Amino acid sequence: MFAARTASGRRAPRSYLLTGLLRCGKCGSNLYSSARQLERRYVCLSGPDHRGCGGITVTAPPVEQLIAAAVLYRLDTPQMQDTLTGRRADDARHSELLEQLNRDQAKMDELASMWADDEISRPEWKAAREPLEHRIKSIDRQLSQITGTTALEGIVGHGAELRTRWEEMNLQRQAAIVSAVLDHAVIAPAVKKGGKFDPNRIVPAWNL
Ligand SMILES: [Zn+2]
Numbered sequence: 001m002f003a004a005r006t007a008s009g010r011r012a013p014r015s016y017l018l019t020g021l022l023r024c025g026k027c028g029s030n031l032y033s034s035a036r037q038l039e040r041r042y043v044c045l046s047g048p049d050h051r052g053c054g055g056i057t058v059t060a061p062p063v064e065q066l067i068a069a070a071v072l073y074r075l076d077t078p079q080m081q082d083t084l085t086g087r088r089a090d091d092a093r094h095s096e097l098l099e100q101l102n103r104d105q106a107k108m109d110e111l112a113s114m115w116a117d118d119e120i121s122r123p124e125w126k127a128a129r130e131p132l133e134h135r136i137k138s139i140d141r142q143l144s145q146i147t148g149t150t151a152l153e154g155i156v157g158h159g160a161e162l163r164t165r166w167e168e169m170n171l172q173r174q175a176a177i178v179s180a181v182l183d184h185a186v187i188a189p190a191v192k193k194g195g196k197f198d199p200n201r202i203v204p205a206w207n208l
Helices: 002-008 060-075 078-116 122-145 159-168 171-181
Strands: 022-024 032-036 039-043 057-059 182-187 202-206
Touching: 039 060, 057 060, 060 159, 060 171, 060 182, 060 202, 078 122, 171 182
Parallel strands: 022 182
Antiparallel strands: 032 039, 039 057, 182 202
């Protein structure tokens, strides 16, 4: 795998839908993908390279199917439409703030050249800068708090349609859809060993 990565200069493609999104219900560590013979699994790893407890193992396919189904269902809920509407308003606010930021930065430059050309004194320059600096700081802070619609456009309200195409989509696309909606899911220990997968073991924490 390392040789292949070096040769192509690209990372190896992911092969598990929920890599990085599952946590151990016993110790809270990230679960790692691991295949045993032909069975794909997510496991909590203990040992020197990993901080886990080694106490959780779950078969991958049922967890992936249940989470995908829940994500696609969630995309068509009214709450998700509201979220998208809110994010679109944020997008508009985002461009307003950027314009203001550009204007303020242009003014800072103008002040500096006025001072350089002796049109204003140093105290005048300082006094004029202060409110601008304040506003620029505040705009920066506001910009960093705005989350845009990028991850949601094209998927909110399209859950049913995406469900029919789900199997044909590549893993990157599927993973992008899941992580737009799901922050992570905790996998609880099995109540009894063996038997059918118990859906109650999955405790999702939704992004939105
Ligand atoms: Zn663990």
